[in-house]
Amino acid sequence: MEYLTYRPSHExxxxxxxxxxxxxxxQESHSRQRIIPDGCIEMxxxxxxxxxxFISDDxxxxxxxxxxxxxxVEPFYIEPVGEVDTFAISFFPLGFSNLIDQSLDELVNxxxxxxxxxxxxxxxxxxxxxxxxxxxxxxxxxxxxFLLERLKENKVIDQVVRTTxxxxxxxxxxxxxxxxxxxxxxxxxRLERQFKRHIGLSPKQLGKVIRLQAxxxxxxxxxxxxxxxxxxxxxxxDQSHFIKDFKEFTGITPKDFFRSxxxxxxxxxxx
Numbered sequence: 001m002e003y004l005t006y007r008p009s010h011e012x013x014x015x016x017x018x019x020x021x022x023x024x025x026x027q028e029s030h031s032r033q034r035i036i037p038d039g040c041i042e043m044x045x046x047x048x049x050x051x052x053x054f055i056s057d058d059x060x061x062x063x064x065x066x067x068x069x070x071x072x073v074e075p076f077y078i079e080p081v082g083e084v085d086t087f088a089i090s091f092f093p094l095g096f097s098n099l100i101d102q103s104l105d106e107l108v109n110x111x112x113x114x115x116x117x118x119x120x121x122x123x124x125x126x127x128x129x130x131x132x133x134x135x136x137x138x139x140x141x142x143x144x145x146f147l148l149e150r151l152k153e154n155k156v157i158d159q160v161v162r163t164t165x166x167x168x169x170x171x172x173x174x175x176x177x178x179x180x181x182x183x184x185x186x187x188x189x190r191l192e193r194q195f196k197r198h199i200g201l202s203p204k205q206l207g208k209v210i211r212l213q214a215x216x217x218x219x220x221x222x223x224x225x226x227x228x229x230x231x232x233x234x235x236x237x238d239q240s241h242f243i244k245d246f247k248e249f250t251g252i253t254p255k256d257f258f259r260s261x262x263x264x265x266x267x268x269x270x271x
Contacts (some may be wrong), residue, residue: 087144160187
């Protein structure tokens, strides 16, 4: 498995977390992989064989070849049918909202074909250019040109939403929204609506995902730490609170995270 990450240009570093590529040779059988929330929206291009996305234990759909994966609030399974060759862009929570007018809560927990979000004619050319590119660096250059063109419309996002997202990240998901707005329920309701539109999640959901990210980073340290130490380092109330949130977003316990072959891909992403 070859998983590589790349930094965006200076012009896009406030919107894009990273670019990544993943290559896995064709095997007799691939194991299902559990995909878990990370707070980001991704635009992905499948360059290899198809990838199944399971919608039940034995039912699946094929992921679109060029798609946007919205915010995830519950884990799901994917399984390649052959060779894996994927190129993707991981956007910060507010990043993708700068590119489209559609409310992002409509994209949650699903893959949406790119030609449903942008001009199909433009997407056909973009997908063709990405497929024909000779390297990941060339694909990044193609994507940056596409994204910068979309940004010319200069979409304005509510400054309060930006400030709240910054506070959530700076506190690793530990800040309480009540501490920002106090008892002003009107402001909190407005923020909830703006978050759903521009991010796809509520402030509370985003905070829980970001705090889980911080805990996962500790969990994946070279020297494993005790669950109690991780829970308190991440400012959960106690170990049981940490395990409850972990299981809500991943579907398994922290201890099972290391034992499961289904988590190989997710552990690569988080590391």
